Amino acid sequence: MPLLHRPDDTPAHRLPPQVKIVAALAAVLCVVSTPRERFWAFGLYLALLSAVWVIARIPPRWIATRALIEVPFVVLALALPFVAGGPRVEVLGVAVSEPGALAGWNILAKGTLGVLVSLTLAATTSPRDLIVGLHRLRVPTMVITIATLMLRYLEVIADEAKRMRTARICRGHDPRFLWQVGATARGIGTLFVRSYERGERVHLAMVSRGWTGAMPDSGRTPTSRTTWAAGLAPAALAAVVLGAALWP
Template identity: 40%
Template sequence: MSGAHSLTLTGVAGDPGSAIHRLDPRAKLLAMLAITLAAVSTPLRAWPVFVACAAVLAATAIVARVGAGTVWRRARIVLPPVLLIAVLIPFMRPGGTTWSLGPLTVSEAGLAVFAALAAKAAIGTVGAVLLGATTSYPDVLRGLAGLRVPPLLTLVAGFMYRYLHVIAEELRRTRAALASRAFHPRRATDVAPLGRASAALFLRTHARGERVYLAMVARGYAGAMPELEPLRLARRDVAAVGGVLALLVAVRVAAEVAGAR
């Protein structure tokens, strides 16, 4: 299988015919944005909001039939570095009860902050993963354009994604050519062949990119690809976004009222 195909072009997983997959991409973008903002803006004392966000994401994964393994394989690229930074907070933030772990001291306030950061990072990451698993990348760009995101941003994002696969394919071919010549870099003197291969990779990628652009122009590209089926918000799309917003607002208000007592 070629590199361009081994990098899944759409990233879609689960059941493509599910109700979640068939939602308008604008509705899914708005719902994910609402969940992320709700999680990020919520203090730890309003923990029911985190539970509500997690419940919505879990229900989405179940309906879309996106397995936990798929979510974890995609989320583990982002989550470990974030948690690695956050894990230092319990040892650095004073406040509340403290516990000694050898030369280190863990504070209750630090643990609370770590828990809040971990929950926010997990919810935001899983939300993005589920969006990518239920919406193809071109549809995400169409949804962003439909939400009036500046065209330049969607244009750059689209070209970056497409040319990433061009570079990956050329890199695969370059590595295959080096391997066929029994080249296995192990010493510092192997830098020169790698440099020449990198220069050749750049030139081949540039030429391939020009061919891709000309092919796009031949298919009607003029700053944006022509749409065969314009996006239309259906009642189910509005109901899905409205339901998520209503749930998050209700839980947040209830949590704030309970915390104020």
């Protein structure tokens, strides 16, 4: 998560986190609810996102490189037209399944837009602010606690993995060789044990420093209606697009 946050001082970054969370959720719901046959609607959603990127000063290349996480879903979407059944149509001289092509497009378009919305939220909101935003939205305390410890635990595992990799390389381990896969597998098991033990120590340290299960709020003034309206403007435009797509 820290790698996904781009600190900056833009209108998008200055919005309260709870406003951005609600806007992102509403935008994703609009995308998911759009009929897959309304191709133009997905283009408008992408245009809205592009406008947000301009306001937040997020380079498209930065978004594109991190959106590669959805590659497995892209492969599935591209394979569906060839493996699905149903009526066949010819595309560039190749016979493909019409229901499969629509299903693949549905996965590709909605999945990609969902990932892009999530990346935009992560780029403009720090992990701590995300937790604070969930707290202000009255999300159950248990969910907030799990999310908080998960964010911290990811850093714990990454730190342990880096140290163990350095130690293995210093002892002559080279992960490029196939016969050393056993050592890599044992290292993964050791990483789980060590990260679990360190996670317990991290939790005890948090409790000893006054952790009560909730992130301390910064004491900001209540969010005004003007701020809510400005933050939800892209989601409102997405709702307009959805309404036009659902119009018979």
